Amino acid sequence: MSSTQALRSIxxxxxxxxxxxxxxDAISRWTTNAVRKAQMVVFVKDAEDASLAVKFALAANLxxxxxxxxxxxSGASSRDGGLVIDLSKYLNGVxxxxxxxxxxVGGGALWATVDKAAIQHGLATVGGTVNHTGVGGLxxxxxxxxxxxxxxxxxxxxxxxxxVTADGSILKASSTENPDLFWGIRGGGSxxxxxxxxxxxxxxxxxxxxxxxxxxxxxxGEVLSEILGEWWPRITPKEGVFVALTRDPNRNPCILLALxxxxxxxxxxxxxxxxxxxxxxxxxxxEIPYENLNGMMLEIATPGLNYYMKGYTLxxxxxxxxxxxxxxxxxxxxxxxxxxxxxxxxEFVSQSKINSVPKDATPYPRTLTGNAVVVIQWDKLDTPEKxxxxxxxxxxxxxxxxxxDGYSNYSCEATTTTEAAGPSKSxxxxxxxxxxxxxxxxxxxxxxxxxxxxxxxxxxx
Numbered sequence: 001m002s003s004t005q006a007l008r009s010i011x012x013x014x015x016x017x018x019x020x021x022x023x024x025d026a027i028s029r030w031t032t033n034a035v036r037k038a039q040m041v042v043f044v045k046d047a048e049d050a051s052l053a054v055k056f057a058l059a060a061n062l063x064x065x066x067x068x069x070x071x072x073x074s075g076a077s078s079r080d081g082g083l084v085i086d087l088s089k090y091l092n093g094v095x096x097x098x099x100x101x102x103x104x105v106g107g108g109a110l111w112a113t114v115d116k117a118a119i120q121h122g123l124a125t126v127g128g129t130v131n132h133t134g135v136g137g138l139x140x141x142x143x144x145x146x147x148x149x150x151x152x153x154x155x156x157x158x159x160x161x162x163x164v165t166a167d168g169s170i171l172k173a174s175s176t177e178n179p180d181l182f183w184g185i186r187g188g189g190s191x192x193x194x195x196x197x198x199x200x201x202x203x204x205x206x207x208x209x210x211x212x213x214x215x216x217x218x219x220x221g222e223v224l225s226e227i228l229g230e231w232w233p234r235i236t237p238k239e240g241v242f243v244a245l246t247r248d249p250n251r252n253p254c255i256l257l258a259l260x261x262x263x264x265x266x267x268x269x270x271x272x273x274x275x276x277x278x279x280x281x282x283x284x285x286x287e288i289p290y291e292n293l294n295g296m297m298l299e300i301a302t303p304g305l306n307y308y309m310k311g312y313t314l315x316x317x318x319x320x321x322x323x324x325x326x327x328x329x330x331x332x333x334x335x336x337x338x339x340x341x342x343x344x345x346x347e348f349v350s351q352s353k354i355n356s357v358p359k360d361a362t363p364y365p366r367t368l369t370g371n372a373v374v375v376i377q378w379d380k381l382d383t384p385e386k387x388x389x390x391x392x393x394x395x396x397x398x399x400x401x402x403x404x405d406g407y408s409n410y411s412c413e414a415t416t417t418t419e420a421a422g423p424s425k426s427x428x429x430x431x432x433x434x435x436x437x438x439x440x441x442x443x444x445x446x447x448x449x450x451x452x453x454x455x456x457x458x459x460x461x
């Protein structure tokens with residue numbers, strides 16, 4: 001089956017080519033600089049459609065990309081001249097079994113949908129802190145969230161997946177069924193197939209939490225560094241702080257703290273008393289519905305613009321001058337007004353639950369101490385010069401941050417083809433787990449059908 005007409009005759013979903021209405025919408029992405037001119041976008045209705053799409057691509061000699069939420073900063077969900085298997089249109093629902101505390105989540109669902117569906121039953125799972133992120137990409141790459149302190153990573157809450165592998169087979173993967181594949185997908189990204197459904201473990205969750213933003217002037221940077229540095233080693237599972245160092249909408253440098261406490265407002269304010277005693281310019285915190293929690297950071301992730309991101313490792317010992325030093329540097333870097341903003345985020349979430357998982361339980365590293373990321377945004381007019389300047393700014397920030405590449409989902413430099421970067425980036429990402437992943441790759445995808453994110457080369461022996 002190599003003709004589009006033959007595929008249409010048996011395909012339940014929608015097939016869009018460059019000649020069809022809606023093509024531009026079909027290839028659009030969260031970040032404009034991740035848009036690629038695909039030859040064909042197939043909106044699959046079920047796993048059988050995804051299997052047909054894989055087999056068609058193989059017969060037609062088309063390279064494949066998988067689109068869930070379309071949020072990949074590296075462009076992994078897009079493909080020039082290739083075939084995009086798009087899960088977002090039809091496989092975007094969530095079904096909750098409150099008795100078993102499980103959520104059956106379509107591979108193209110967004111985290112906002114998961115949050116809203118689960119909390120109706122007083123339940124939740126670890127989800128993305130930007131709630132219009134897709135479940136699939138975040139989950140397969142590890143998956144941090146506000147609830148990670150209590151429940152670990154998203155991959156630690158996956159019970160089972162339905163996955164279409166490189167030969168079009170539709171498989172279940174869990175701890176008891178295809179356990180090698182189940183091990184590989186929990187941190188190995190999209191290297192092993194198209195996940196059309198996730199079964200996620202849910203946990204009891206109160207309906208409201210204390211959360212919101214607190215804004216400080218730049219002169220408070222040193223004292224905030226000191227307070228956070230004292231608190232960070234003692235962080236508890238039910239609390240978290242994200243620090244954003246950037247400019248406000250009037251382009252004044254500022255320090256924004258997003259606070260989270262999994263409890264009532266009175267307890268939350270008491271918990272963060274030392275932060276409030278510093279004297280914020282604005283206090284936008286309060287007790288909010290849980291389903292709004294993962295929408296707190298949306299203004300730094302506006303769809304339809306251009307982005308460059310680079311992740312770092314947040315060390316357990318916070319330097320007292322880190323916040324003022326980084327804020328001063330990004331203020332200088334953003335003074336020309338070329339980019340809408342340059343922001344550095346420091347993510348303080350307890351790592352103890354995450355790192356209590358045995359290091360060989362999944363291929364995701366269990367030694368990270370925390371995450372930081374630089375996010376650079378510019379308008380729809382994309383030019384090579386703006387991207388070059390964004391990379392330069394990120395490199396300048398690198399000089400001020402501790403060593404380490406940090407969280408893989410934050411990388412714009414993820415390997416997207418073996419020709420582009422070779423396997424070395426993947427080896428660095430997966431470390432001692434790489435040989436085991438190579439063996440699983442050889443079993444399920446020996447011909448590199450899936451090669452859009454930290455590509456794992458199959459074992460050649």
